[in-house]
Amino acid sequence: MPITDESSVVLDAVTKTFGSVTAVDGLSLRINRGEVVALLGPNGAGKTSTVDMILGLSTPTTGNVSVYGMAPRKAVSLGAVSAVMQTGGLLKDYTVAETVQLTASLFTPSRPVSEVLERAGITDIADRRVGKCSGGEQQRLRFALALLPDPDLLILDEPTTGMDVEGRREFWTAIREDAKRGRTVIFATHYLEEADAYADRIVFVRRGSIVADGTAAEIKSLASGRTLRATVSDADQPTIAALPGVDSIDARGDSLIIHGKDVDDAARYLLNNTDAHDLEITSHNLEDAFVALTADQATPQVQNPTEHSRVGATA
Numbered sequence: 001m002p003i004t005d006e007s008s009v010v011l012d013a014v015t016k017t018f019g020s021v022t023a024v025d026g027l028s029l030r031i032n033r034g035e036v037v038a039l040l041g042p043n044g045a046g047k048t049s050t051v052d053m054i055l056g057l058s059t060p061t062t063g064n065v066s067v068y069g070m071a072p073r074k075a076v077s078l079g080a081v082s083a084v085m086q087t088g089g090l091l092k093d094y095t096v097a098e099t100v101q102l103t104a105s106l107f108t109p110s111r112p113v114s115e116v117l118e119r120a121g122i123t124d125i126a127d128r129r130v131g132k133c134s135g136g137e138q139q140r141l142r143f144a145l146a147l148l149p150d151p152d153l154l155i156l157d158e159p160t161t162g163m164d165v166e167g168r169r170e171f172w173t174a175i176r177e178d179a180k181r182g183r184t185v186i187f188a189t190h191y192l193e194e195a196d197a198y199a200d201r202i203v204f205v206r207r208g209s210i211v212a213d214g215t216a217a218e219i220k221s222l223a224s225g226r227t228l229r230a231t232v233s234d235a236d237q238p239t240i241a242a243l244p245g246v247d248s249i250d251a252r253g254d255s256l257i258i259h260g261k262d263v264d265d266a267a268r269y270l271l272n273n274t275d276a277h278d279l280e281i282t283s284h285n286l287e288d289a290f291v292a293l294t295a296d297q298a299t300p301q302v303q304n305p306t307e308h309s310r311v312g313a314t315a
């Protein structure tokens with residue numbers, strides 16, 4: 001269907017409660033066309049609840065969700081949105097091609113079977129029975145099925161759970177290749193490396209709210225800081241602790257571990273004034289950011305803006 005709205009998905013102050021549990025807590029988010037967005041967060045953060053509302057499988061308790069300016073269910077019924085779910089929906093005795101053929105007969109219009117098999121990278125296993133396919137192959141089959149209506153928006157909820165490394169890599173290669181055509185992709189994951197490798201934008205969700213929104217590099221920079229390790233026997237720790245940029249010092253035998261936003265001054269001090277050697281400076285990675293963002297105490301450097309268009313991480 002021709003889509004004119006620049007935004008694929010808009011969530012406006014969306015809350016979803018289940019009894020006394022608040023799964024989604026006043027979440028606002030705008031996803032533009034062509035973005036590949038990871039909803040990243042720990043277990044129970046509210047990712048699936050959010051995805052379900054975008055798919056029209058459930059409705060917000062308060063707030064509003066629109067997909068291409070429509071109610072989600074309408075967008076799904078028009079073929080503008082497809083989903084690749086984790087489990088279910090496949091009959092083990094059919095072959096891969098028969099499964100796609102059968103599903104294609106439900107859609108009018110539908111992309112050709114051979115085309116979606118090709119795009120999902122499963123042409124070579126078209127004659128294999130579904131029951132004999134690996135987890136990764138079955139997920140690529142689900143991906144092929146999701147492509148039949150040629151959706152503008154593809155939604156994947158933890159699509160690679162239980163898959164081995166190779167299966168995951170092949171699955172994501174197929175998704176990424178397809179996304180190059182301009183399809184909007186939203187996927188929920190708690191695999192940091194998946195979000196890092198495959199998303200243009202990471203929306204970090206914690207306890208039903210967005211705590212960070214930006215590129216992987218921007219999210220990583222939220223765990224901003226460096227660690228300086230050195231072997232040193234004569235360092236004056238109070239002097240180092242007072243240097244600009246230094247947050248904390250850990251002494252372990254002859255090793256000194258200095259943490260801080262910027263440890264260049266500390267390195268300079270050590271080299272000029274002590275017998276320090278074997279200096280090593282490391283920066284934090286996405287995993288550090290994940291730990292910082294999911295820590296129980298709210299991290300002071302992370303804001304929680306109420307409106308999330310492509311704002312970048314808010315450090």
Ligand SMILES: Nc1ncnc2c1ncn2[C@@H]1O[C@H](COP(=O)(O)OP(=O)(O)OP(=O)(O)O)[C@@H](O)[C@H]1O
Binds near residue numbers: 022044047049050
């Ligand atoms: N149908 C439901 N009834 C009751 N509570 C629910 C229901 N669905 C979700 N919840 C609760 O809402 C919270 C958010 O769950 P949700 O599945 O959205 O999180 P998630 O980020 O997808 O987690 P995971 O990574 O473990 O799948 C959790 O506390 C969960 O137990």
